[in-house]
Amino acid sequence: MADSTRADSTRDRIVTAARAEFARYGIAGARITRIAKAAKTSSERLYAYFRSKEELYRFVAEQELAAVLEATRLDPTDLPEYAGRVHDYFLRHPDRFRFISWGRLELAGAAADPVTRETFRRKAEQLRKAQEAGHLDPAWDPVDILVFVSQLATAWAGQLDLVDAAADQVRDPSPAARRAAVVTAVQRLFPATAGDAGDGAGS
Template sequence: MASTDSRRADSARDRVVAAARDEFARHGIAGARVDRIAKAARTSKERVYAHFRSKEKLYEHVAAAELAAAADAVHLDPADLPAYAGQMFDYFTAHPDRYRFIGWGRLELVPEPSGEPDADALGSYHDAILGKIETIRRAQRAGDLDPTWDPVDIMAVVSQIAHTWLDQAELAAVTRHAAADPTLPARREAVIRAVTAIFPPVRRSQHDGR
């Protein structure tokens, strides 16, 4: 049985992680302040650094958990990319704070276009993206996806379409007045239609054996 001290330590660590998630989602990595995280977690800066060596390490820890949660909620089926885009739309529309959190990592951890990717800096993002790209590549080899596309481009195009309404807040605001159907389901349907037009899902017969 865990001791009282260890339970308290776990509780304090959990509070730090929760506070850090909110702080990073609001302010990004550079703008986040450890003193604010400590205050929200009802602990001290010293205790935060005792659990995590630096603000960047704290972000990496929370990012790994956020990516794991997204992976559990959004399943990549390369034979049905429209459904994947719909799942991404649903998940991040329901959790815009999580989208902002991950967005800050993309902005602040990814190097300039002229630079080489730094796997250590990208951390969990690097591994998650590579895993999805390899899944797409296997589907192309199996004949479930157009092999003339580069898997990296497929990943980029589908993700961008799925995130359209989160990335363009100003357009989303105008939609309420300008769209023929201003509802969220209509935006979701547009996402699915767009991805379907580029990457139609595989139609398998019952006799395919797959």
């Protein structure tokens, strides 16, 4: 039992260190030696858990995806507020947005992992059912809805440098105003309905 506990503790430290390393340097720039040092272990020990840097990134990415899904919860009947939750989450966790962005950039063209594919499929199916129930305009392709809402929701998370740069140019520089702009933009594209929020809602 003690050996198992120590092993779990070592892996947890590796994952925590890897999350910070990848968020700061990306996959190509990350160094196994730095991750091992931050995790208070050796590179050899790290490779006993993860065969490569890419495998380690994908493992951490699955955990990050689960955390995002749990914190934001897609509700197909209220996409504006869903976008607001995603916006809030990544402004609170800019390191996690950087982590995910590095993966999208550096793994572009690579086959999506099974967890990501299943998550995307499940969300598209939720939107499709919402369309069938009359909650969303059926003229939209569910995949387009997902992409457009995601891009609007993370627009400011991906351009934090502009928040300060544009402070004297916007009518209201407050974070609340930026959130309201995201929610309003999604509302105009995909208006919230008065239907039962439980229809198809979930992660």
